[in-house]
Amino acid sequence: MRLRNKKWAQPWLENHTDLVIDQDHAVALKGNWQTIFAKKQPIQIEIGTGKGQFIIGMAKKYPEINFIGMEIQEAAIAVAGRKADEDEAELPNLKFIYGDGAGVDTYFEKGEISKLFLNFSDPWPKNRHETRRLTYKRFLKSYQAVLPAGGEIEFKTDNRGLFEYSLYSFANYGIVFEPASISLNLHEDADKMVDNVETEYEEKFSSKGFPIYKFVGSFK
Numbered sequence: 001m002r003l004r005n006k007k008w009a010q011p012w013l014e015n016h017t018d019l020v021i022d023q024d025h026a027v028a029l030k031g032n033w034q035t036i037f038a039k040k041q042p043i044q045i046e047i048g049t050g051k052g053q054f055i056i057g058m059a060k061k062y063p064e065i066n067f068i069g070m071e072i073q074e075a076a077i078a079v080a081g082r083k084a085d086e087d088e089a090e091l092p093n094l095k096f097i098y099g100d101g102a103g104v105d106t107y108f109e110k111g112e113i114s115k116l117f118l119n120f121s122d123p124w125p126k127n128r129h130e131t132r133r134l135t136y137k138r139f140l141k142s143y144q145a146v147l148p149a150g151g152e153i154e155f156k157t158d159n160r161g162l163f164e165y166s167l168y169s170f171a172n173y174g175i176v177f178e179p180a181s182i183s184l185n186l187h188e189d190a191d192k193m194v195d196n197v198e199t200e201y202e203e204k205f206s207s208k209g210f211p212i213y214k215f216v217g218s219f220k
């Protein structure tokens with residue numbers, strides 16, 4: 001997803017550095033993320049948060065967890081941040097990082113994050129772009145570096161090719177597959193939908209009748 005540049009984005013981000021943290025500040029916070037939240041509680045992150053619908057929904061639903069949405073595109077992170085800022089709910093358990101998911105291990109210490117979400121990541125279907133996929137082994141290595149042993153990764157997509165590739169990538173990396181952790185049509189699975197928080201892409205594709213694939217696994 002490429003959003004058009006937005007003139008207001010850069011000045012807005014400069015005025016909201018307490019909510020949307022830039023890469024330099026994120027590196028400086030390594031090991032001390034609890035200090036910027038109102039309450040000391042587990043931190044979960046989404047990489048590629050887009051316009052923020054999922055992470056804002058999670059922050060509302062689970063006030064006992066701190067959430068961070070990470071996004072590489074300026075226009076998208078500004079839309080997400082502004083949406084959270086203008087929401088009628090106070091969300092002291094939500095922050096954003098304007099940064100690259102590849103650098104996640106430069107922002108967090110091992111165990112500082114308890115769970116990681118990847119939602120509708122860009123599929124990069126050409127073989128020569130494999131290294132850009134957020135489920136490529138280089139990314140998995142950096143996720144493992146910030147999660148505790150047994151830390152979970154949750155992945156949703158509408159893209160069957162990316163899903164198949166990612167299952168191989170997870171298995172090759174040694175991510176543990178729990179029983180019943182794979183869904184090939186999430187929205188037809190009432191049990192798994194109970195706790196589901198929809199993303200923008202999920203809403204768009206599921207409303208057109210496309211199946212949504214979901215994987216939950218954990219690092220050793």
Ligand SMILES: C[S@@+](CC[C@H](N)C(=O)[O-])C[C@H]1O[C@@H](n2cnc3c(N)ncnc32)[C@H](O)[C@@H]1O
Binds near residue numbers: 050070072121199
């Ligand atoms: C297809 S959109 C999905 C947005 C949202 N998660 C959803 O499900 O509606 C993928 C998002 O991932 C972001 N992204 C891609 N590579 C990234 C990276 N290396 N680090 C952080 N964000 C990234 C893109 O800029 C884009 O906003």
